[in-house]
Amino acid sequence: MVYYAVIDTNVLVSAFISKHQDSPVVKIFDLIEQGIITPVYNTEILNEYIDVLCRPKFQIPITIVEKVVSTIADCGLNSERVKTQEPFTDKKDIVFYEVAISKDGTYLVTGNKKHFPSKPIIVSPSEMVQIIEGNPYKRNNNPNKIIGLIDIFRDKLCSKII
Numbered sequence: 001m002v003y004y005a006v007i008d009t010n011v012l013v014s015a016f017i018s019k020h021q022d023s024p025v026v027k028i029f030d031l032i033e034q035g036i037i038t039p040v041y042n043t044e045i046l047n048e049y050i051d052v053l054c055r056p057k058f059q060i061p062i063t064i065v066e067k068v069v070s071t072i073a074d075c076g077l078n079s080e081r082v083k084t085q086e087p088f089t090d091k092k093d094i095v096f097y098e099v100a101i102s103k104d105g106t107y108l109v110t111g112n113k114k115h116f117p118s119k120p121i122i123v124s125p126s127e128m129v130q131i132i133e134g135n136p137y138k139r140n141n142n143p144n145k146i147i148g149l150i151d152i153f154r155d156k157l158c159s160k161i162i
Contacts, residue, residue, distance in 0.1 A: 003031075003132060004077065006040045006051070006100040008093075009052050012068070012123055016060060017106035024125035028109060032075060036132060038104050039076035044095045046073060079103055086117045097122075107131075 007028065009114050014025040032035040046069055052058075053065045081098035093115050100121055101109040107121050109128045116122045123131065 002035065003037050003128075004040050004103055004106040005128060006096050006106060007032075007072070007095055008108065008109045008112065009045075009048050010111040011109055012049055012124075013052060013058065013113055016058065024129045025111075027129050028125050031129075031132060032072070035075070035130075039072045040079050040099055040156065041072060041076050041101055042079055042081060042095065042099050044081075047101060048092070048095075067142050088115070090115055099107070 003030075011028060014023075015029050018026050020026065027035065032039055038116050048063060049069050049072070053060050053068070054062060055103070059127060079099050079102045082102040084094070084098055084101065086097065093112075095111070096108055097116055100106045107123050107128060108116065109125055110116060110121055110126065112124050113124060
């Protein structure tokens with residue numbers, strides 16, 4: 001079974017900084033790499049990924065950012081926004097919600113559920129993994145997988161800290 005999901009930027013950032021391979025945010029990208037989650041996005045979302053991940057405080061090499069974003073674009077579904085009348089405190093979150101509601105059955109995976117309307121499609125990374133749990137999946141050994149890029153970056157960052 002394939003699950004469609006808009007991935008909030010905070011999930012992407014958390015996957016990069018997580019020190020735990022089995023954390024839900026890292027599992028989300030493992031599931032994308034395996035084709036179990038199809039990311040849903042639009043140009044605004046991809047641009048936000050780049051803008052945020054390129055912030056100096058994260059020290060993520062631009063080549064890694066470009067590879068991750070292009071992998072999401074290649075594996076995902078480009079979708080248009082569907083306007084909503086839901087109130088938002090942070091206007092930057094609206095695009096994620098509007099893209100999520102543009103395709104039936106799409107989840108919005110976020111670490112900040114309180115920033116979005118209380119709807120069943122708004123889930124945390126843990127909840128998304130729980131939704132998918134029970135559907136067996138295998139790791140594939142694709143050397144270009146997203147999780148591999150995240151591991152490489154995390155290893156480099158951790159070696160600088162230690």
